[in-house]
Amino acid sequence: MVEDLLHSSAGWLNFGIFFLLAVVLLLVVLGFVTYAILAERKVMGYMQMRHGPNQVGGRWGLLQTVADVLKLLLKEDVIPKLADRPLFIIAPVIAFAPAFMVLATIPFTDKFQFADIGVGLLYYIAVSGITTVGIVTGAWASNNKYALLGGMRAAAQMISYEIPLIMSVVGVVLLSGSLNLNDIVEAQKNGWFIVWQPIGFIVFFIAAVAELNRVPFDLPEAESELIAGFHIEYSGFRWAFFMLAEYVYFFAMAALITVLFLGGWLPLPFLGFIPGAVWFALKFTAVVFILLWFRSTFPRVRADQLMEFGWKVLLPIALANIFLTALIMELVKLF
Amino acid sequence: MEMLNLYQNNYLIVFVFLCLGILLPVVALFFGKLLRPYKPYESKYTTYESGIVPFHDSRVQFNVRYYIFALMFVIFDVETVFLYPWAVAYEKLGIFALIEMLIFVFMLVIGLIYAWKKKVLKWT
Numbered sequence: 001m002v003e004d005l006l007h008s009s010a011g012w013l014n015f016g017i018f019f020l021l022a023v024v025l026l027l028v029v030l031g032f033v034t035y036a037i038l039a040e041r042k043v044m045g046y047m048q049m050r051h052g053p054n055q056v057g058g059r060w061g062l063l064q065t066v067a068d069v070l071k072l073l074l075k076e077d078v079i080p081k082l083a084d085r086p087l088f089i090i091a092p093v094i095a096f097a098p099a100f101m102v103l104a105t106i107p108f109t110d111k112f113q114f115a116d117i118g119v120g121l122l123y124y125i126a127v128s129g130i131t132t133v134g135i136v137t138g139a140w141a142s143n144n145k146y147a148l149l150g151g152m153r154a155a156a157q158m159i160s161y162e163i164p165l166i167m168s169v170v171g172v173v174l175l176s177g178s179l180n181l182n183d184i185v186e187a188q189k190n191g192w193f194i195v196w197q198p199i200g201f202i203v204f205f206i207a208a209v210a211e212l213n214r215v216p217f218d219l220p221e222a223e224s225e226l227i228a229g230f231h232i233e234y235s236g237f238r239w240a241f242f243m244l245a246e247y248v249y250f251f252a253m254a255a256l257i258t259v260l261f262l263g264g265w266l267p268l269p270f271l272g273f274i275p276g277a278v279w280f281a282l283k284f285t286a287v288v289f290i291l292l293w294f295r296s297t298f299p300r301v302r303a304d305q306l307m308e309f310g311w312k313v314l315l316p317i318a319l320a321n322i323f324l325t326a327l328i329m330e331l332v333k334l335f
Numbered sequence: 336m337e338m339l340n341l342y343q344n345n346y347l348i349v350f351v352f353l354c355l356g357i358l359l360p361v362v363a364l365f366f367g368k369l370l371r372p373y374k375p376y377e378s379k380y381t382t383y384e385s386g387i388v389p390f391h392d393s394r395v396q397f398n399v400r401y402y403i404f405a406l407m408f409v410i411f412d413v414e415t416v417f418l419y420p421w422a423v424a425y426e427k428l429g430i431f432a433l434i435e436m437l438i439f440v441f442m443l444v445i446g447l448i449y450a451w452k453k454k455v456l457k458w459t
Contacts, residue, residue: 010343018344018351026355073363076372081380082389097356104352115348122419123349144382145393156401159408166415173422232383237367241360304457307404311456315411315447319440322418326425326433333429 022114025103033247034065040292047296075236080143083233087141092234092241095134098127099248106255107182109265109276120181121173124256125166128211131245132158135230138242142233150229153219153303158211160310165207167318171200171325172260185264192263199321201261203314208253209294210310213246216298219306254287262287403455407447414443 005017038053038061045052057063079088105120107113117123132155139151173179175196176187184193194201210217221229231242258264262283265276301309382389421428421436450456 006344007337007340008344009340010347014344014347015351018348019355022348022351022355026359073367074370074372076374077367078379080382082382093357093360096360097353100356100359101349101352104349114352115345117345117349140394142382143393144389145384145395148393148395152397152401156404160404163408163411163415166412167418170415170418170422173419174425177423177426179419179423227383227385236371237364241363308456311407311447312451316444319444322422323433323437323440326436329425330430330433 018114022104025114026100029100029103029248029251032251033244034069036247036250036288037065037068038062039288040295043289043292044296047293069240072237072240077236077238078233080233082143084141084143087137088233089238091134091138091141092238092245093134094137095131096241096245096248098130098134099245099252101127102252103248103255105181106252106259107185107264108255108280110182110185112277113182116180116182119179121169121179121184121260124252125162128249128252129158129162131249134245135242138234139230142230144233146227147230147232150221150232154213154221154230157213157217157219157306157310160307161207161210161217161314164203164310164314164318165211167315168200168203168207168321169260170318170322171197174322174325174329181259181264185259185266188263188266192261192266194261197261197321197325199317199324203318203321204261205257207310207314208257209291210306212249212253212291214250214291215295216301217306218300219303250288250291254284254291257287258283400455403450407450407455410443410446414440 005014008014041064042052042061053061053064055061055064056067079085102124104115105113105117105123107116135154135158136151139147139154142148172184172193175193176184178184178187213219213221221231231239234242258280263279264283265280267274267276267279382393384390417439418436421432425432
């Protein structure tokens with residue numbers, strides 16, 4: 001049915017149907033964010049020998065995040081007098097919209113995907129860069145010293161780590177010969193790219209954590225030195241949208257890592273009877289768990305270490321990985 | 336025609352996602368407006384600065400290092416613009432393209448080494 005829809009001429013009817021389907025995905029993502037935050041607090045709690053939320057919604061605290069969101073919705077909205085009002089208002093929208101847009105191209109299974117565009121990977125990278133603009137806009141509009149410091153740090157960090165992030169996937173593109181995420185998954189039939197591209201995977205993973213502004217690279221919002229960084233003047237639901245953008249990226253990045261390096265919906269050998277969606281969910285959950293694990297085990301890096309690590313270590317390694325991959329491909333062709 | 340439709344529909348989906356990404360904050364903030372209290376008073380609207388009265392404008396001159404990092408970013412980002420099509424077509428291009436790309440990247444790496452030696456990458 002969806003196949004026919006995709007082949008019919010694009011019009012308002014298609015727009016409406018796609019819109020409804022996208023709303024369903026949005027609700028799923030919001031559900032994920034709700035429980036990812038709970039999972040984060042629970043996992044961190046147990047790793048720190050305490051229980052985490054266990055009051056609201058039964059002993060697992062299942063309604064804790066829902067209660068938090070409702071509380072945020074009821075909070076007064078304060079815009080400082082010195083702030084640049086129009087920019088202050090649109091900054092969370094600029095930060096959030098690309099976070100949701102990147103989900104359009106990610107293939108969850110071979111059947112379940114929204115937009116199957118030829119340059120899916122490039123689209124993800126290009127659109128995710130726009131969030132930096134939203135963060136800097138918010139920081140500048142706040143007219144607050146801490147916010148501006150945090151925003152500049154965020155911009156410097158995100159552009160510095162975007163380079164190794166992009167470079168490390170060139171190896172994957174070389175092996176699969178396509179930027180289409182479906183083709184990239186199909187190319188992993190003979191072994192996931194985590195096996196063929198171990199260096200690329202490690203560089204990508206580190207750069208991804210830095211792009212997500214998560215521990216150990218959470219300098220833009222380092223609580224103990226910048227109070228909260230770029231969103232210090234934001235309150236209530238505007239603040240919630242910065243946080244939501246962060247967690248939607250968390251979802252998107254975990255899904256992208258699954259697609260690029262862990263074979264997406266492809267099963268392990270001899271376990272093909274388990275459906276693709278389950279495989280995707282399993283790999284996705286593993287990536288999410290590792291990211292949560294990072295948060296409770298690593299100390300924050302210093303600002304100078306952060307920049308030098310990105311440019312002096314990750315970038316040369318990522319470049320070397322490209323040519324190593326290309327060279328090995330040539331050698332394999334010869335023999 | 337068939338391909339054109341497919342193409343248009345896929346980008347229509349991207350557009351739908353853009354609309355939804357903008358709509359969600361707008362709708363949520365609109366409903367928030369109906370629910371949240373509004374009790375303004377003067378001191379609530381001052382800029383936060385660790386409890387003291389803020390002084391000077393906060394949009395001060397910034398360390399030039401941020402700008403240099405931005406320049407480096409542009410250089411290497413443009414490099415990736417060339418790397419991606421090369422990587423996609425590499426299967427058909429073969430060893431000659433590899434050597435060409437090596438020369439191209441080598442020239443940029445010289446730039447990186449220069450920046451490194453000039454202590455641009457040092458953050459102090």
